[in-house]
Amino acid sequence: MNKVEHIGIAVNNLEAAGSLYEKLLNTTIYKTEEIATEGVKTAFLQTGPNKIELLEALSADSPIAKFITQKGEGIHHIAFEVGDIVAEMARLKSEGFVLLSDEPKPGADNKLVCFVHPKSAGGVLVELVQERNI
Numbered sequence: 001m002n003k004v005e006h007i008g009i010a011v012n013n014l015e016a017a018g019s020l021y022e023k024l025l026n027t028t029i030y031k032t033e034e035i036a037t038e039g040v041k042t043a044f045l046q047t048g049p050n051k052i053e054l055l056e057a058l059s060a061d062s063p064i065a066k067f068i069t070q071k072g073e074g075i076h077h078i079a080f081e082v083g084d085i086v087a088e089m090a091r092l093k094s095e096g097f098v099l100l101s102d103e104p105k106p107g108a109d110n111k112l113v114c115f116v117h118p119k120s121a122g123g124v125l126v127e128l129v130q131e132r133n134i
Helices: 014-024 065-070 086-094
Strands: 003-010 030-036 038-046 051-057 076-083 105-106 111-116 126-131
Touching: 003 065, 003 126, 014 030, 014 038, 014 051, 014 076, 051 065, 065 076, 086 111, 086 126
Parallel strands: 003 051, 076 126
Antiparallel strands: 003 076, 030 038, 038 051, 105 111, 111 126
16 A cells, blocks of 8 residues: 555534534645545645545435434545456455455546445454546
8 A cells, every 4th residue: 555545534414524624624626526436526735745635425325314314424434556456355264354345446536446344354344446548
């Protein structure tokens, strides 16, 4: 794993949270997008090398809605940049980690992604991300 790529924060209202984080971090949202397959709308902010991804549920049955219902708004996941997501997934599987998908999926911000189940990662939802070559 190369570096922390971003920290994901689950929010009820992307517009309100975006305004709050723009003030807090003294920067602006540089990108928003919907990832329909994950049931989420995202907004990204960056300050220096650090990125924050705000996540709002698109429906009541999305993973983000379920997370907020159970735990409230707050840190949802930590994402690590990897050079070869397929190789890293194989390595983690061989180490006994449980992955939430068998193949990387298209994610936000032009990335391929795969999540590591929190039960096998000390209670933390870990996301692997690799830049997509498109």
